[in-house]
Amino acid sequence: MKLLAKLIAGIVVGIIVGGLYYLVGPEGTTGAIMEFIVRLFVTLESILGAFIFFTIPFIILFFIASGISQIGTGSGKVVGATLGVAYVSTLGAGLMAYAVASFIMPRITEGSSVPEEGSALSPFIEFELPAIIDILPALVLAFVVGIVMNMLKLELMIKFFDQGKDITEFVIEKVIIRILPFYIAGVFAGMAATGTVFDTLKVFGVVLLVAIIMHWVWLLVQYTVAGSLIKKNPFAMLKNMLPAYFTALGTMSSAATIPVTLERTKTNGIRNKIADFVxxxxxTIHLSGSTITIVSCSIAVMTILPGYDMPGLWEMLVVILLLGVVMIAAPGVPGGAIMAASGVLMTNLGFNEAAVAFMIALYVAQDSFGTATNVTGDGAVAAVIDAYEQKLNKNQVDSE
Structure with a gap:
């Protein structure tokens, strides 16, 4: 919540600085001073943005590889079913978000736009920091290395990528998260200097509200399916999961909410051995709420910024399929999922720095709601796996 407050403060400061320049104009001493200040903000954005985008391939490489390598073997069929159900849930959530957002977002954002450059002023210096590895090679390498490490149980390599994840997570938590408000302030100062920022901001609240409503709809879908399989009232199951939902709202962390989610899942009648595993x-792997937000907000951003066309179903399907993987083991810090997902948005949807900045601002603003949807949905996945495992055991007994 402190990050959200700082992010809002960065937006406000950026708007004030850029807005004053827009009102005063470049003429006179006051105009020259304001132009200097705005260019200072834009320069800060350029430098910080270069560092942020430099780290994205490392986030993808270490978090995906480490996350895949940590997936246990256990009972193969149950593990596979859990991975499959969680992934299908994430995929379904993304497709629902695309269907709703592609219909609603253009109407919400109609008439709202920002200049292609995002700023009326250039930075004092152009700071470039090329990434050591591009996003797509990092993604492919993470898949290959993670799967092989899992299959061969290469402890030394697993330790290397786990420690690489620890280093990357430290950089995110101690550096990137702390500079995000300044980066966002620079982005909004540049936009406010063009006089278009308020046209953009006025639709943000509606976009976030639509995303949150879709969270609740998807939870109802999840528990309707789960309740039908274990013969329980889905509304009663959802009511039992409310403590987990509100705990996640406060902690903004799936990991920190595990004890509450576990206890409430068992209250729904899910057997201990299933709940304790699932x-x-x-x-780590079930991110339906985060996917809904990223898909819906990305479409909103593409309708606001010039130069983007509404993605088609197949184009967006690829993005959703990748999102379900790149956010595996996303860092346990606010905004971690969007940092991991930004690589997919840049590679597959052509997002530039301004578009990613919008996404970061939108995502962090609702991070707690997305996390709450993720963890509450975990209880539904556990119910589906419980029904599957019981059926599996019954079939084995019948065959004997």
């Missing part, structure tokens, strides 16, 4: 695993 809930901790799904805290």
């Amino acid at each position: 809930i901790p695993l799904c805290a």
Whole structure:
């Protein structure tokens, strides 16, 4: 919540600085001073943005590889079913978000736009920091290395990528998260200097509200399916999961909410051996709420910024399929999922720095709601796996 407050403060400061320049104009001493200040903000944005985008391939490489390598073997069919159900849930959530957002977002954002450059002024210096590895090679390498490490149980390599994840997570938590408000302030100062920022901001609240409503709809879908399989009232199951939902709202962390999610899942009648396995695993791999937000907000951003066309179903399907993977083991810090997902948005949807900045601002503003949806949905996944495992055992007994 402190990050959200700082982010809002960065937006406000950026708007004030850029807005004053827009009102005063470049003429006179006051105009020259304001132009200097705005260019200072834009320069800060350029430098910080270069560092942020430099780290994205490392986030993808270490978090995906480490996350895949940590997936246990256990009972192969149950593990596979858990991974499959969690992934299908994430995929379904993304497709629902695309269907709703592609219809609603253009109407919400109609008439709202920002200049292609995002700023009326250039930075004092152009700071470039090329990434050591591009996003797509990092993604492919993470898949290959993670799967092989999991299959061969290469302890030394697993330790290397785990420690690489620790280093990357430290950089995110101690550096990137702390500079985000300044980066966002620079982005909004540049936009406010063009006089278009308020046209953009006025639709943000509606966009976030639509995303949150979709969270609740998807939870109802999840528990309707789960309740039908274990013969329980889905509304009663959802009511039992409310403590987990509100705990996640406060902590903004799936991992920190695991004890509550676990206890409430067992209250719904899910057997201990299933809940004890599924809930901790799904805290890492089940990200339906985050996917809904990223898909819906990305479409909103593409309708606001010039130069973007509405993505088609197949184009967006690829993005959703990748999102379900790149956010595996996303860092346990606010905004971690969007940092991991930004690589997919840049590679597959052509997002530039301004578009990613919008996404970061929108995502962090609702991060607690997305996390709450993720963890509450874990209880539904556990119910589906419980029904599957019981059926599996019954079939084995019948065959004997």
